[in-house]
Amino acid sequence: MAIIKPFKAIRPAKDKVAFVASRSYEEYSKKELKAELSYNPFSFLHIINPGFKFDKHVSGQERFTLVHNRYMEFLEENVLMKDVADSFYLYKIEKDDFSCYGLFCATSVSDYKNNTIKKHEDTIHRRELIFSNYLETVKFNAEPVLMTYTDNDTISQILNAETHKIPEYHFTTKDKITHSLWCISEKDIVTRLQEQFNAIDTLYIADGHHRSASSVLFAETSQKKNRKHTGKEPYNFFMSYLIPESQIQIFEFNRMVKDLNGLTKEELLIKLDACFRIENKGDILYKPTKKHHFSMYLDGEFYSLYLRRQVWHFTNALSKLDTQILYKTILEPILGIKDLRNDRRIHYGYGKHNVIKMKDEIDEGNFAIGFSLVPITVSEIKAIADAGLVMPPKSTYIEPKLRSGLAIYEL
Template structure:
């Protein structure tokens, strides 16, 4: 059973919320970041880029302390306000042909430890430790872990009923994304939601594996240092955003490789022929349409690669993933890329226009070959997580990508 709790959020004053909420700072170009910091004093980016106030770049523990200072200033200036009641926060995102509606809530470290909150990616211990130290210093979660759950009629009924009321926030950002947020604090509704989630067997992390792992590590540190630990302290939970499986959007990551590992084009195609039935599609833009089917762009031409299933052996859920198949049949044995995370010879791209970008990069000589895959499904993610396995890096690009600073969970 999943433990999902309401909390007293720190959130922007109503008249300032469109200016406060920001995308992840990694999504901004250097010029964009400079423009926001220069002309928007309310942006959450001022908190996570605290050195801007002093025209100085800071990092490590010094930055962590300054982040906390900027956060305090936002509270002191009433840019951020604290809710008086424990609440769930219903949040809707809508753009183009994508829409989702889910809950900001506090999820349990104990559930993470007991594998009720399930994972499908590896985490890197030094990153866990660094972010745990960051959380220990700044004392808040501002970026939720994105999780998904099996569609549930009771939960969806409560959500749909709330969506018929006027939201607390309703605004559109400059990237043409519409945002709505409702505060759900009535005791009866809160209890109904908590009870409904206890009937779910699992929650699945979609995005935020390092954030959840770091929150777990922080809880272990705080428990060890607190002789009066009860299990009810705020550090025993972390902020998450939960949406039903049907509302998550998963995109593929394409792969581009800088060289053919010393092989000629003909030698490379002959090596591929051992695992795939190859068809030359010429210069027509070509994308795969089903699992175990790949598109390749090489030397000005597209190829379809159909996996020879009598040659490749399926042994578990991981072996059935197209990203794993490509690694086991091509990237590793033929192109000698063993470290998918750190090898400089491989790069990744996502998005509906990425196959065009991939073609351009190969045509310009920046890469020798590109591979396009179909998106991994939620069922495949669940199968990997349920089996305790992990996917290759850059297997999924998942939406929604959430704003920072809309709700904050104090630790």
């Protein structure tokens, strides 16, 4: 049973929401970031990049304190305001080839700990500690954890009915994405949604593993400090965006490696022949079309690599995953990439047109070889999570990517 809770969000003033909402900080180039901070005083980026005000790079505890200060300024200037009623927030995203809607809500730390909320990626404890300390200073969640659940007809009917009402926000951003948000505060609708989610056995983290793990760590630390702990305090929950699994999109991460680990092209192909049936596709752009089938770009030519089933045995959900197969048959034993997260010889790319970008990078000499895969499916994510396994790093690039600053959960 999944516990979800409405909350009083801190939200942008209606006339400023289009200026406040920002993409994730990491998605901006340096030039974009500087332009946005220079010419948009309402951008949420001013809160999470507070050193700009002082023309100074800040980090660590100094940055955390300044983030809190900028946040308080936005509240004092009524750029951000607090809702008076506990609500769920229905958020819809629409662009040319994609549309989805989901629910901002508070999800339970206890559900994470009892495995009602399941993960498919490992987290790094050092990063958990850093973000937990960040939460302790700033006292808010601004970027929700993206979670998915099995499609539920009743939930869909309730949310569809809400979309026929006048939204609280409706605006289009410069990237031609339209954003709509509805506040759901009617007690009977809130209760119906809670009842429906209470009947759902599992929520699956799609994106935000470190945010959720850090929120749990922060909750445990806060509980130890609070002698009057009841379990109802805000720190016992963290903000999530719940979306039915049919409405998420998953793209692949391609892999590019700096060198051939001392091998010649011919030596590499001979080693690959042990595990793959290899076909030279020439210089025509080539992408794989099915599971256990890879595209390789090397020395100006594309190759298809078909896994030889007799040399690879499926033993569990992880062994069936293409990112794991590529790692265990090529990246680790042949190219010498043992640490997929930290080895500087390997880089990752994502997006619909990334095969072209990968080819360009290799042609320019920045990398020696590249591999393209088909996207991982929701079913594979769930199978990995249900088995208590974890995927190799950079196995999935998941949309939607949510705007920061639309709804903030105070801790």
